[in-house]
Each structure stands twice: as structure tokens, then as C-alpha cells.
Amino acid sequence: MARVTAGWARHGKAPRSFQDYAVLECGGAFSAADYAAILDRYALGNPPPEKTGDEALPWITLSEVQDDDHSYLGVSVLNWTGESDGAGRPIAETRYGCFPFPQFSRAPVSYRELATAVDRLGPDGFGPDGADVAAYAPEEHERDLMRDGWYQRAMVAAAMLLEGPVTITGAGGLDVDERLRFLDAVAALLPFGWRTRFTASTWFRGGSPYIQLAFARHSRGNGFHLDWRAEPVQGPPPGADIAGPYLKELGELVERRGFGLLEVLAFLGTQTESLAEAEPRRAVEILEWFDWPGSVLQRVRDGVAEPEELRTLFDSGRYEELPRKQDHVFLLCELMRLGGPDFAPAIEKVYRPVNASASQEGRTQIWTTLRDSARALLWNSTPDRRVDAYVGMAHRLGLADDLLARLLPQNGAPGLEVDDSRVAAAAWLVARWVDPAGPEPWPRTLAALRTNPLIVCALIIAQNADADARPRLRAWLARLEKTVPGELLRPFQILLNAPARPLGADDLAGVARHGEGCVSALLWLATDLGRVDRVIPPFLDWLVARPEAVRLAWADRLATLAPTRGEDRAVLDVLLLRSGARPAHLAAAVGPGWDAYLRAFRRHAGEAWMRPALPNARAGMVDHLVRSNWAADEEQVRAVVQVAEALCDVPGQDWSELARAVVRGRAIKPQMVESPEYRRWWRKIAAAYPRVVEEQYMTSLTALPRGARAEEIGRLAAESMRQGTPARQVLAWIAKSEARPTGEVMLEVVIETRRALVQLGASRTQAGDKAVEMAKALAQGYEYGVANGFRNAVAAQAEEELWFQLMLVEVTSSIPPDYTEREVTGRARDALNEAAGWIRDLLGKRGFLRR
Secondary structure: OEEEOOEEEEEEOOOOOOOOOEEEEEEOOOOHHHHHHHHHHOOOOOOOOOOOOOOOOOEEEEEEEEOOOOEEEEEEEEEEEEEEOOOOOEEEEEEEEEEEHHHHHOOOOOHHHHHHHHHOOOOOOOOOOOEEEOOOOHHHHHHHHOOOOHHHHHHHHHHHHOOOOEEEEOOOOOOHHHHHHHHHHHHHOOOHHHHHOOOEEEEEOOOOOOOOEEEEOOOOOOOEEEEOOOOOOOOOOOOOOOHHHHHHHHHHHHHHOOOOHHHHHHHHHHOOOOOOOOOOHHHHHHHHHHOHHHHHHHHHHHOOOOHHHHHHHHHHOHHHHOOOHHHHHHHHHHHHHHHHHHHHHHHHHHHHHHHHHOOHHHHHHHHHHHHHHHHHHHOOOOOOOOHHHHHHHHHHOOOHHHHHHHHOOOOOOOOOOOOOHHHHHHHHHHHHHOOOOOOOOOHHHHHHHHOOHHHHHHHHHHHHHOOOOHHHHHHHHHHHOOOOOHHHHHHHHHHHOOOOOOOOHHHHHHHHOOOHHHHHHHHHHHHHHOOHHHOHHHHHHHHHOOOHHHHHHHHHHHHHOOOOOHHHHHHHHHHHHHOOOOOOOHHHHOOOOHHHHHHHHHHHHOOHHHHHHHHHHHHHHHHHHHHOOHHHOHHHHHHHHHHHHHHHOOOOOOOHHHHHHHHHHHHOOHHHHHOHHHHHHHHHHHHHOHHHHHOHHHHHHOOOOOOOOHHHHHHHHHHHHHOOOOHHHHHHHHHOOOOOOOHHHHHHHHHHHHHHHHHOOOOHHHHHHHHHHHHHHHHOOOOOOOHHHHHHHHHHHHHHHHHHHHHHHHHHHEEOOOOOEEOOOHHHHHHHHHHHHHHHHHHHOOOOOOO
């Protein structure tokens, strides 16, 4: 038994009276007016006079109400009293009880028991000590639900209440007690705390809109309609995002996961947390918590679980409730797969217990998943160094040597280069955990390094590049001597020694036997140490002996090196040019080390091994000039001209195309011709390639880039016309370029051409004549279809300039003291008269100024 306390009220009228219905007696937490308002809120409509049939009284209503402190469960029973009022009409009386909800957190009670207590309510109501009722008995709800057809209907009704109102029709075969039992069973399929918002009635006749679940003759037109007669039972409609998961979870628990219905009902009866203010989805979460491990397992299998769920499950220890050890293994593997290294602490916490209880197959699965997860991070196209968290976990578990060894490629990483970020990450990971001078032997990792010479090379390079790691480099070399073949390791040791002797052909051949990537790594180390000259002679002999396809592939490797000394940059650029590639280090060489670069470039460009490849060098340098924006930077201009001069000084090759490529740079920077480096080089070009000199303006003007400025175009046009080139020819060259200037821009070009001609030594008259010649050709549309635009631009410019010049004459003609009168000087008057004559002549002739 359970003792419950409650407020109460009796609502009706005195026999043979003519009064309206009202609260006759009450007691407890609310006043008579409050009780009247509560009963009115949940009124079910006027009862029919018939004493039999579906609509016949009693009507039982289950409701809820709240005050400032907590919720109350309400139960009302409406029935005939057997008396009549003064007009002879039968009197119906409502007995109502409201039960403070907090008491049910200690001892839940079913609605049917509360209704029985309310129905027995006498004139004195509930005493201060309350009433004794039967304790909550989920087995009774189980028996009711197992009645024919009740289970599926109750489950659907419970789930749909989480979405909104539910109306049950077609249940005429159920009496009042059976309806109440069904409502109670529906409530039992929801968390007990849902009763703080649960409302229902055994019959509804068009009354309160606040009743959520009711039996009725017809659908209420809103919410879900459950037809008791329909077979099979209609489930939640599409889009029922709360009812659907709740119903699915109920079915999963009872029908697939092996839990008895009684277990589920008993659990829900203990969930007495008030849900009055909660979102309906909270009910789904509570149901899932019953078999939370099973729910998480199912969500993982469905592919909708989040790694945080798995971490929480393992942290709680409830994963052990899953009876199958293989499920523990499966969930741990999924945590590694979904969560990754960010969840390493949670993985580590359960790794040992799950692994210990697993079968041999399960232990293999756990290890394989850990290895594959770590490998995916390390060898992804962009390596993720969070793999370190996995190795750290493995180290604490005593598995680090095995894991590191398995992370290194089994076939030596073919196709990768020493500067590949994945190779660098693998070397970093080995250096991060293996202490070469420490007591741990790391036998598997060192054995794996033996078959990964490229990672060994990357490890040496990384240790040398890191100033903090250099003290460990000697220990690493000593450790590697016992593992790595001497022919691979020795050349690296030679370079690292000071002073380093030059390497020989045998040294390089020994490294090459372990892959071209190792040769590239040797060059990387030499570059970092500033000792490229110790490697180049044998490297050249080795490279020359390679097939042409191999030699061409080496251009990319040489371009990725990052030397800091001018001499090293120069020799690498010469090697790149030798293969027809662009000089990748030229731009970076400009600066303090430039003189050393230029001396080394000249020396190597003229050496015998370079002569057979001079056509390649010409092509590579021309390609560099075409594809780079060197002419926009003054320092780069000086550098390019000097390198071009160094190449042009090498005999036995026609360098005219390289000279033209330099000249094309004037389309961007015409002023480069004024630098001493350019003048010196140009004198040599003029002597060796007179045709280049003859065609220099055609070369530069046809190379004008899109959007070229009027200043650059005008400067080149002026130089060309100063040399006697007709204006029409200049315009033809401009038309063949990508500049495509408009008529407005071409007016600026004409003006800039006149100004530049004067700067080049022409008289103002000569410069004007040349500019007018160009303007005449433009106005006639010769070779360049901008005549209309040019005419309009000239007209607008003329108007603006005439106004400005006339204003100047006016201002300078004003006489003191008031400057209100003007006196035009004789010279100004003559100029104005002459201008007026020109204007009259123009206006009197057919032309572009005629209106």
C-alpha cells in the first residue's frame, strides 16, 4: 500500500435547488474558485441523459495543474447522484482530487488507483493524513497490455502523445473501467514524469481543448486519430520525429533485444523526474537510457552514433551490460574509427579490459583497427600529426614499438620523395618516441627502418635542421649504424663531418642503390649544410648517365631544394637549366648573396658538362622570362639581365631568342634600358645579333600586356618613331598586342609619345608633328579600330584644355587695383586671334568638329 495526500473538491448542486452548478465542498491547496477554474478547464461537455451506451456516465478525467511550487496530478469522476434539482433535472456531481506530484517520486501510483480513491470521496474529502491506495504495480499494466490488440494500440498512442493530441474512436466495446485501464496503460508506457503534462478522459463530447488523449465518437479534427477497429494498427505518420524514434525504441526493447515488457514498464515507473517544462524528446532519451548500451549499439550499427556517445558509454562502465563481448570489441573499434585521436584517453581507459575479455579474433580486430586508424592519419594526403596521441597511448600500453613499426611502409614508400609531408611526419614520429641513446631497444621499429631508407634519410635531415635535436643526431647515427647499410649512411656522415670531404662516385652510387629519393635527400642535406659543392661532381656524372626521362624528372627535385648560399643556388639553377627547366632559385638569390650567385652561375654555365645542354638552358631561361613577372621588379630586372648576359657570353649557341625574351620585358618596364647592366648587355647583343636590335620595338610593342599603361606604350612608341618608324607601323604593332587600349587611352598614348619624344631630344615642333602623325592615323582608323572613341576623347580633351588655357589668359590679363578690368597683351591677343582663325577654319570645313 501507499499513502497519498491530496486536495479535493465536490462540484454539483443541492437536491431540489434552483442554484447553478458550483463547488460544494473543498479542501487542500486551492480555494473553491481555483477548483472551479480547474474543473472548467478540463470540462468534457454536457453529459447525455441516457444511462447506458458509449457516452453514458461516469466520465473519468486525468489532468494536471501547477502552482508556484510544483505540479499536481488531477483525477475527476463525473457521475449521476440520483437526485434532481428544483426543475426536475438529474444532477451530475464531479468528485475531484489533486495529488502533489513530488510524493510520487518516492512511491508512484497508477491512475486507476487514484480514480478509485476519488470515486470513494465522501463529504469530508481527503483527511490531512491522506488515503491509502495500492502501490504501483507494473504487472497489472502488463496484463492489460497483453489483452487482444491493446499492446500495439497503446504503444502508438503513447508515442503520438509526444507529438500532440490523440483521439481514439471505434472502441464501443470497451466499458468505462476498460477505457480507464487503457489510459493507464498508455501512461505506463511513458516515463512517469510525463504525467505532469498528461491529460486524458474516458469520453470526450466536445469540451476542453486541453485533453490530450480521449475516447470519442468522432475524430476531434486535430492531432492523431487512432481507429480502434483498424487492422493493422496505424503507426505514426511521416515526419513524426519524436513519436517515430520512441515507438521504434519501445519495439526494439521488447521485440528484438530480449527485454520483457514488464522490465520496461517497471523502469518507466521509476522515471519520476518531472517533465512539465521538458522538451518531448526528453522522453525518448529516458527510454533509451533503460537499455542505453543497447541503444548506443543500435545507433552505431545504423551509422548515426556520435563518438561522444561512445565515450560516455565507456566512461560510465555500462558497456559491460551488453552480454556479448564481441559487442564490446565492436564499440571500441568504432570509437577509434569515429572519434580518432581526440578520444585517445577514453580508448586507453578501456583498451586493456576489453582486450583482455575478447576472443583471439576480437583482440586481432582491436589491434588492426588501432593500427589502421593511426596509419590513416599518418599517410593521408595531408598527414595528421594527432597520430602522436595514438602512439602515446600505445606507449603506455606497452605497444608503441609494435605500432610504430606497423606505421612505417612495408615496401619502403615507393614513389614518395624526401620532402613529402607524409615522409616527414613519419620521420618526426619516430624521432618523437625513439630515444637513440635510451635503454629501450625498439627492435621492431629499427627493423622497419631498415626497409625504409627514405624515412631514415628524412630522419637525418630533420634532426640536422632542428638546432635542439642536433645533439641527438650523433646518437641516431650510432644507432642506425647497427641497422642501416653503411653504403646509405656513410655519405650522410661525410657531409655532416667538418670539414666535409667531397663525395666520390662510389659514395653516390651507394646511396642511389636505395632509391633516387635517397639521392635527393643527400642533396637536401648538402643544401642545408651549405655543402652542395661536395656533392655536385659525382651527382653530375651520375645524372648524365641516367636515361633522359629520369633526368627530366630530376628538375622537380632540384626545384624543391631550399639553399641559402648564393653559390648553391647558382649551381642548382644551372642544373635545372641543363634539363630545360626554369631557374627556380634565381628570384630568391637577389640580395646580399647575389655576387656569389652570379660568379658561380658564370663559372658553371661555361663548364664543359653544360655545353651539350645549352639549347635546353636557352629554352628554360626563356620559359622563365615568359612565365614570371620579373620585369615588374627593378632588382629582378638587374638580376635577369646579368644572368642573360652570362648565358649569352657562352659561345657555341644562338642566344637571339633569349635576347628577344629580355626585350619583351620592356613592354612592362621600358626604363630598364637605362640601367648600366642592360646597356652593357645590349652592346654585346648589338654586336652579336643586329637583327634583334632592328626588331626590338616590334618585339616589345607586340608584347604589351593587357591593361598596359599609356606611359609605357608612349615611351616605346616615342623611341621607335625617334628611330624613324612610321606612326602607322607603331600602331600596327600595338594592335597585335594584348593591350587593347581604348580611344581614351590612345589619346593619353599620343600625349605621352609627344612628351617622351621631347625627353629623348626632339624639339617640341618635331615631337608635335610625330604625335599629330599618330593622331591622324588613329582618327583614320588605320590598323586599330578606335577612331570614334579617339575622336570623342580628343573633343572632350580640347574643350577642357581650351577652357583651362583661356582661364589662364583671363586671370593673367586682369589689371590692378581691383582686377575687375582686363587688358590682353599684344602677344596674348595675337595668339587668341590665331587660335580663333583655326577654330573658324575648322568650323567652316567638314570635319569632326562640325555641328
